[in-house]
Amino acid sequence: MAETPYVPTRIRALPSWLLGRAAARGHRLVADALAREGMRMMHHAVLSAVAELGPVSQADLGRSLSIDPKDMVMIVNDLVAEELVTRAPDPRDRRKNAVTISPTGTRTLRRTQKLGDAANAELTAALSPAERDQLIDLLTRIAAPGLDDRCS
Amino acid sequence: MAETPYVPTRIRALPSWLLGRAAARGHRLVADALAREGMRMMHHAVLSAVAELGPVSQADLGRSLSIDPKDMVMIVNDLVAEELVTRAPDPRDRRKNAVTISPTGTRTLRRTQKLGDAANAELTAALSPAERDQLIDLLTRIAAPGLDDRCS
DNA sequence: CAGAATTCATTGGCTGCCCCAATGTTTTTT
């Protein structure tokens, strides 16, 4: 008995609640997939951003990915320890660290990106390609805090 | 200089990443709103579910909202301490606790529901009503782990 | 009907993400 604990709780129709549940599932899928390469989600995100942005300061990385400076230090620490990136003082601005991806990092990234993409495909498996695009569009507009940064 | 740290990082186009960011903003908005009544998000969700489901066991609440039994214990502890719900042994099954909303809980819920709805309106302010409905639909299908519970 | 399996509430612990404050160094602004 009581086979379906499905009840249309009022909460479950709220965007904030659905976002939380969907994000939790997404995180679970991606984290599990990346774990097969010994990689964690935020680490993979930072590694990917470093690959795109070239030598980049931790502050810029943090702004680009909305990661706290403190957490960024830890993540880059780990990535350096695994020799996926290098951290060297920026000669043009000695406050900054120039974070650069290493050849090993590039190879690792290629693998983890595949895993991440596969996990995202599984996450959105119930959606048609058009629906997936629209979801991305809607989420982008909702997640955006930085569209009206200085509207005054 | 460096006015826009906006860079189309590959990561930022992934559903899993966008979900995380959007969920974080939703949580921030809702949590801040509910905090004005001294309420926290999960507590409000449980209170709302209790109001809908009547006297209900903690296990059913947990299944309905995907909350871990451990966390449910803590939440109901808090709600009982604030006299928003009562927790009494179920006479028909003495393993279960019958959780019931109190008159105070009903009044509080009325206020916190308004705050939660307002926060969700702000969260989805950039969307038209139709887009908001579609977002809810897409998220429901993505978040759903319980659609194929016993497909075998 | 007696033993096995399950369910329930509870306790304990562990990880990840997010946020804030303070410090010393370096750069930029005034």
Add this chain to the structure above:
DNA sequence: AAAAAACATTGGGGCAGCCAATGAATTCTG
């Protein structure tokens, strides 16, 4: 030259999610 800001770092805290183990109560099964 002094003040203000940015950067990397250290430290601390809160909240959400997840898993393991336990004892009591119920249901299933032989």
